[in-house]
Amino acid sequence: MTREFIPIYKPYLKGKVxxxxxxxxxxxxxxxxxxxxxxFENSFSKFVGCxxxxxxxxxxxxxxxxLLALNIKPEDEVIVPTFSYVASANAIKYLGAKPVFVDSNxxxxxxxxSKIVEAITPKTKAIMxxxxxGNPCNMNEIKKICKKFNLKLIEDCAEALGSYINNDHVxxxxxxxxxxxxxxxxxxxxxxxxxxxxxxxxxxxxxKLKNQSVSNFKEYWHDELxxxxxxxxxxxxxxxxxxxxxxxxxxxxxxxxxxxxxNLNQLKSQTVLPGSINSYWLNVFRLNNxxxxxxxxxxxxxxxxxxxxxxSPLHKMPHLHSKQKFIISEKLSExxxxxxxxxxxxxxxxxxxxxxxxxxxx
Ligand SMILES: Cc1ncc(COP(=O)(O)O)c(C=O)c1O
Numbered sequence: 001m002t003r004e005f006i007p008i009y010k011p012y013l014k015g016k017v018x019x020x021x022x023x024x025x026x027x028x029x030x031x032x033x034x035x036x037x038x039x040f041e042n043s044f045s046k047f048v049g050c051x052x053x054x055x056x057x058x059x060x061x062x063x064x065x066x067l068l069a070l071n072i073k074p075e076d077e078v079i080v081p082t083f084s085y086v087a088s089a090n091a092i093k094y095l096g097a098k099p100v101f102v103d104s105n106x107x108x109x110x111x112x113x114s115k116i117v118e119a120i121t122p123k124t125k126a127i128m129x130x131x132x133x134g135n136p137c138n139m140n141e142i143k144k145i146c147k148k149f150n151l152k153l154i155e156d157c158a159e160a161l162g163s164y165i166n167n168d169h170v171x172x173x174x175x176x177x178x179x180x181x182x183x184x185x186x187x188x189x190x191x192x193x194x195x196x197x198x199x200x201x202x203x204x205x206x207x208k209l210k211n212q213s214v215s216n217f218k219e220y221w222h223d224e225l226x227x228x229x230x231x232x233x234x235x236x237x238x239x240x241x242x243x244x245x246x247x248x249x250x251x252x253x254x255x256x257x258x259x260x261x262x263n264l265n266q267l268k269s270q271t272v273l274p275g276s277i278n279s280y281w282l283n284v285f286r287l288n289n290x291x292x293x294x295x296x297x298x299x300x301x302x303x304x305x306x307x308x309x310x311x312s313p314l315h316k317m318p319h320l321h322s323k324q325k326f327i328i329s330e331k332l333s334e335x336x337x338x339x340x341x342x343x344x345x346x347x348x349x350x351x352x353x354x355x356x357x358x359x360x361x362x
Contacts, residue, residue: 006306008338011188015242020241030232034236040055041236048169049172050198056231058182059156061193062180062195065209066195067097069176069202072126073095075097078099078124079102079120079126082315083332085158088130093319101315103327103328107270108270109270117149131155131170134279136160136277157179158180161246162186162277179194179195208226210229212226212227213227255347256345263354266358267285269283269286283338283339285337287357296356299359299360305356
């Protein structure tokens, strides 16, 4: 008997997604102009609680634009956790700047704030913190350090739509913060990204840079290097539809996370800091050791259940290589497993996944 495949993620494409895409088609507004762009940016700002948001092609270019808008130059240093997705460090490299890695906190798995200060040098210009798997970072500590050392702050919220700190959505502390709408994210636009900032000058600069730095005053006049990082109206139309039921998605994800946490209460997962709300983008657990990860993943695969390993620490990647040792991140990477976390996942499927994990985590 073939068992139904349980993927790690699948987008929750309900509501007006199809109608909105058809509307783009029927109206022929399929490129980067059209009513859905403004609509998506406005509804996104409203959901997050910021004044303005700028849509872009994906989360990686959002990080690139954030660093450009903050005037990060070649040779500048940007502090970033080594335990993250590669895009966080790649964006720093795009500018010829240097990612300076910091290890993870053993409990939250986010950047270890007690190790940031020792990574600061006269070349340090910014900190990029990452709310990993949706768990909010210790923003109080990070903000204090930025203030003391006069550093810019970028929040990589690619994985953290629907995560809050003291009732404020994540992303409201950074000079610039970014989000991703890749197909496996809490809401998707296919590919897509968003930047937010309280600073109107930065917002204007991001808008200019993403649109080939075209002048506001003269057509086809470009007074500096620019980029085509514009989101299409079709992608934005999907985002508009998705935002109409983002609360439903988040509620479903909370139920899923609660079940995983209660079933797997003997395993370690991320500690959520007091006052914070984790959106549980992915349900992630630390197993006994490297061997048990292999055994558990194989057993789940034999049951047609997809899993993912944790990120490899960025300092191990050939193009980002650093000889430093970051013990916590390295251990996390060896011992972690990401479990199916999509909104339509059923309780009985979670129970089955957890049974297999418990049996094989030897
Ligand atoms: C932490 C983090 N930063 C940045 C990105 C980049 O986003 P995108 O895939 O939309 O380029 C991702 C994407 O998955 C991510 O997980």
